[in-house]
Amino acid sequence: MCVTCGCGNGHTIIGGHALRQQRKPDGPLHFRSHETDAQVADVSAPRIVKLEQDLLAKNDGYADANRRYLSKHGIFALNLMSSPGSGKTTLLVKTIAALNGTLPLAVIEGDQQTDNDAARIRAAGAPAIQINTGKGCHLDAQMVGQAVQQLGLQHNSLLLIENVGNLVCPASFDLGEAHKVVILSVTEGEDKPLKYPDMFRAADVMLLNKCDLLPYLDFDADLAIEYARRINPKLRVIRISASSGEGMAEWLEWIKDGCSNAVAAKPEESFG
Amino acid sequence: MHEMSLAENMLRIIEDAAHQQGFTRVRTVWLEIGQLACVEQESLRFGFDVVTRGSIAEQARLEIVETAGRGQCVKCLHEIPIATLYEPCPDCGSYEIRVTGGEGMRVKELEVE
Numbered sequence: 001m002c003v004t005c006g007c008g009n010g011h012t013i014i015g016g017h018a019l020r021q022q023r024k025p026d027g028p029l030h031f032r033s034h035e036t037d038a039q040v041a042d043v044s045a046p047r048i049v050k051l052e053q054d055l056l057a058k059n060d061g062y063a064d065a066n067r068r069y070l071s072k073h074g075i076f077a078l079n080l081m082s083s084p085g086s087g088k089t090t091l092l093v094k095t096i097a098a099l100n101g102t103l104p105l106a107v108i109e110g111d112q113q114t115d116n117d118a119a120r121i122r123a124a125g126a127p128a129i130q131i132n133t134g135k136g137c138h139l140d141a142q143m144v145g146q147a148v149q150q151l152g153l154q155h156n157s158l159l160l161i162e163n164v165g166n167l168v169c170p171a172s173f174d175l176g177e178a179h180k181v182v183i184l185s186v187t188e189g190e191d192k193p194l195k196y197p198d199m200f201r202a203a204d205v206m207l208l209n210k211c212d213l214l215p216y217l218d219f220d221a222d223l224a225i226e227y228a229r230r231i232n233p234k235l236r237v238i239r240i241s242a243s244s245g246e247g248m249a250e251w252l253e254w255i256k257d258g259c260s261n262a263v264a265a266k267p268e269e270s271f272g
Numbered sequence: 273m274h275e276m277s278l279a280e281n282m283l284r285i286i287e288d289a290a291h292q293q294g295f296t297r298v299r300t301v302w303l304e305i306g307q308l309a310c311v312e313q314e315s316l317r318f319g320f321d322v323v324t325r326g327s328i329a330e331q332a333r334l335e336i337v338e339t340a341g342r343g344q345c346v347k348c349l350h351e352i353p354i355a356t357l358y359e360p361c362p363d364c365g366s367y368e369i370r371v372t373g374g375e376g377m378r379v380k381e382l383e384v385e
Contacts, residue, residue: 045385046299046383046384046385047295047383047384047385048381048382048383048384049289049293049295049381049382049383049384050380050381051285051289051378051379051380051381051382052378052379052380052381053285053378053379054376054377054378055278055281055282055285055377055378055379056278056281056377057281057285058281058284059281136277137273137274138274138277140277168274168310169273169274169310171310172274172310172311173274193358194358197356197357197358198310198357201357227358229367230358230360230367231357231358231367233346233367233368
């Protein structure tokens with residue numbers, strides 16, 4: 001798609017298949033063949049066309065469709081976002097191991113390249129599909145919708161979506177999830193919430209990860225949480241360590257509550 | 273660099289409008305961008321130039337209209353202008369501010385022929 005930086009949907013691969021585009025992006029426009037010459041002359045004069053269309057409207061439409069599908073089937077979906085290296089995948093692997101057998105779950109893995117993370121998730125015992133965005137910097141709702149169809153999710157289950165490691169772009173793209181979860185690790189700077197406010201504002205939960213390393217670092221956990229709550233006063237924070245297991249019980253409890261609520265809120269089946 | 277995706281969305285909006293309203297060339301695009309929107313304007317201009325090559329909007333002028341950030345303090349209920357997401361209410365010092373304007377990104381209108 002973009003030949004200069006390569007960004008965009010042109011090279012997106014979902015579970016080994018190319019992203020299906022609804023319309024060929026560079027396809028020819030045929031819209032005047034039915035018009036008379038007089039009409040053509042009329043429309044060729046310069047004029048102003050009012051549009052008032054949101055740039056994210058198309059993504060939001062796909063996200064709404066995903067949300068309806070997930071809600072209809074009692075699926076609790078989380079969109080996990082962070083910088084690269086915050087420990088997202090390790091946290092997911094530990095989460096899957098801890099939940100093993102208690103509820104059905106599946107994972108959508110987003111990375112620019114490689115199937116490595118999906119392979120790690122499958123090795124942990126959960127079905128996973130990899131979305132490779134090529135040079136793209138975020139998942140969007142259309143990609144996730146297609147991944148959901150390919151995965152064939154179980155009803156009344158948990159869907160974990162690991163976004164591309166990036167603390168900026170994924171914040172803008174609704175995927176249809178129930179909650180956005182941002183992961184900040186204590187090996188980063190305390191002021192990341194101030195530097196990347198959109199992400200912390202979009203999230204409902206922040207996992208402060210790698211807390212087992214705090215004794216060896218200068219990182220001020222209270223200050224990091226204060227900064228995050230300046231951006232988002234309602235942000236729920238869980239101090240966690242995928243390695244030591246600290247905070248995992250609270251995180252798992254929160255997930256289980258979310259899953260129960262998703263099942264309870266399922267619209268009644270229509271038998272008419 | 274999600275600005276490239278946003279630029280592609282702009283082109284799609286323009287092409288959809290061309291299908292519906294029957295124009296063949298776009299001279300100017302007026303784009304409204306909120307001061308608090310998560311977008312870098314220069315990257316968006318670059319992306320727009322790249323994605324419109326060979327399209328009906330090739331060489332169209334991109335006019336960006338910036339709208340100011342607005343918010344309402346949840347504590348003191350004052351309406352305040354906001355330039356960033358991390359500054360407190362100037363009247364009461366609370367960080368609980370509900371953003372009421374200046375977040376959107378929308379194609380407002382086009383000059384076409």
